[in-house]
Amino acid sequence: MGLLKQMEHVVEECESALIAKITGNDPVELCDDLRRECDEHTIVCNQHRVLVPNEYTVELAPEVHAELAARGGQVGQQLTDVLAQHATKRDYEWAGPLAVHVTAADVPNGRYRITSTARAHIPAGALAARTR
Known part of the structure; x- marks a missing residue:
């Protein structure tokens, strides 16, 4: 493993330990709750298409x-990345580009x-073209 990869790994471990220390629980619980948020808001379109929200907010x-x-x-x-892997395993389809925002609250x-919501992908020029 290269020096840069080792440093990244150390930083990730420190972040996980910090979250666990401050929140009083294992970061795995946060990931499980995020997956659960995804699973609880599925929309079954047909047996081959299951849509899920694509925008998540984690308020810390x-x-x-x-x-x-x-x-x-x-x-x-x-x-x-955790959600992307989860969706791949479950054959979920995102309502638009996936994003997880971490905010203070x-x-x-x-x-x-x-919290989660489904936001459709709207190209930057789409709204400008409609207002003309």
């Missing part, structure tokens, strides 16, 4: 979010809250 307690941001965390991308349980 402000202190958790600030600590991750200070460390230059890539948590949103890591969570996006006052969450009721002091840990995190996950």
Whole structure:
């Protein structure tokens, strides 16, 4: 493993440990809850097509979010990767481009809250063309 890969691995382990320390639980629980959010909002179009939301927001307690941001965390991308793998295994189809946004918020349980929505992909020029 190259030096850069080793450094990336160490940073990822530190982020996971930090999340576990601050949230009081294993990061696996957050990933499981994210997958559950996806599974609970499926729309079965037919036996070969199951649509799922493509935009997810993970709201973290402000202190958790600030600590991750200070460390230059890539948590949103890591969570996006988790969902992409989950959808591949289940043959889900995204409603549009997949994105997981990690934000700071006052969450009721002091840990995190996950929400999702389906947003269609709209090309940048589409709205401009309609308003003319």
